[in-house]
Amino acid sequence: MRIGYENKLLAILSLSFGFVFFDRLALSFLFPLVSTELKLTNAHLGVLSSALSLTWALSGATLGAWSDKRASRKPVLILVVIAFSVLSSLSGLVSGFLSLLLFRALMGVAKGPALPISQSLLAEASTPARRGLNMGIVNGSAPGLLGAVIGPPVLVWLATTHGWRTAFLVSIVPGIMIAILIALFVKDSRSRSSYGNAGHAAHQSRPSWATLLKNRNVALCVVIACFYLTWFVTIISFAPTFLIQYRHFSPQTMSCIMSMLGFAWVGWGFIVPGISDRIGRKPAMVIFSLIAAVCPLLMVYVPNANTMAPLILLTYTGLGCFTLFMATIPAESANPRAIATALGLIMGVGELVGGFLSPTIAGFAADHYGMPVVMWISAAGALVPALLSCFLRETAPVRISHQSVRPMANVD
Structure with missing residues (x-):
C-alpha cells in the first residue's frame, strides 16, 4: 500500500512541478518573438527573470515556513497551482514591458511554495533507499521533461503558427487538470503523523530560520543555492537569445539545442540523485558540479550546432545537483517538522x-561587454558549488551507519 501511494504521489508531484517550469521557462523560449513586438532588450529580459525570481524567493521562504505551521499543506499546493496557471495565461494579454513585468512577478509569488511543499510531502512518503531518486525525478527530471524538452518545440510551434500570445493563453488548461489530480489523490501524511494529538507541541518545537542556519549542511546549501541559481537562471534565460543573436542559429536550431538541455535535464535529473544514493551526496555534488561548469562555455566555443548538441547532453548535469542541495541533503539534515521551512529558506x-540579482547583472553586462560574458558568469555559478560541496557532511543512508540516519515520517 505504501509503495503504491509513493509512486502515485511521485507521478502527481512530477506533473505539478514539471508544469511550474514549463510556465517559468516559456518567456525565455518565446522572448525572441515577444521582444520584436514589444521592443524589449536583453536588459529587459534580465529584469523580467529577476522579478520572477525575487517574488519566488520571498514567497518560497515565507509561505514554505507558513505551510509547516499548518496541519495540511494540500490546500496550499492546490491553490498555488491554480494561481500560477491563471497568471501565466494572462501573460498573453500584455501590452508592454510593465504589464508583462507585473504578471511575471505575481507568478513568482504563486510558484514559490510549490517546491518546498512538494518535496516535504515526498520526503515523508519516500522509502529511505529511494529518497534521492524520488526527489530527483520531481526536482530535476520532471521540470526538464515538461519545461525544457516538451516546452521548446511546443511553444515555438504555437508561437510561429498561432502567435506567442496564444502560447501563453493555453497554459491554463494543464494547470487546472493538475490541481484536480492533487485534490483527488494526494494525502497529507503529516495531518496524521507529525500533528495529530501532538499538533501544538510540534508547532512549538519547530526550528526557526536562525536555528536551521546553525546546521552546517543547511547553511552550506543556502550558499550553494546562490551560486547554482546563477548557473541555471543565467544560462536558461539567455541561451535562446544568445544562440539566435550571437551564434546566428535559426529559431528551429535554437529550439533543438534547448531541447538537448531538456533531455540532459531529464536524464541527469534522476541519474545524479540516484548515483548519490549509492556513492554519497557529497562526492556526487563535487563531481557533477565540475562537469556542469563546462556546459555554458560550450555554447561560446563549439563551432557548430551538430557538435554542440551531444556535448551539452553530456555536460548539463547541474539540475541533478539541484535536487541534492535544495531538497535531499537539507531534508536529511534538518528537523523533520521543519523540512518545508528549510527547503523554502534555501x-x-x-x-x-542567484535568480534575482544575477540575471539583471548578466543582462546589463551582455549589453555592455557582449553576449559571451553571460556564459562565463554561468560557468562560475557551477564551479564555486563544486568547491563548497567539499565541506558538506555526508547524509546518504548508504554512507552512514543506520543509527546516525535521521528517521523520516512514514505514510501508511
Missing part, C-alpha cells in the same frame, strides 16, 4: 541572489 535565498 530556495528563497538562492533565488534572491
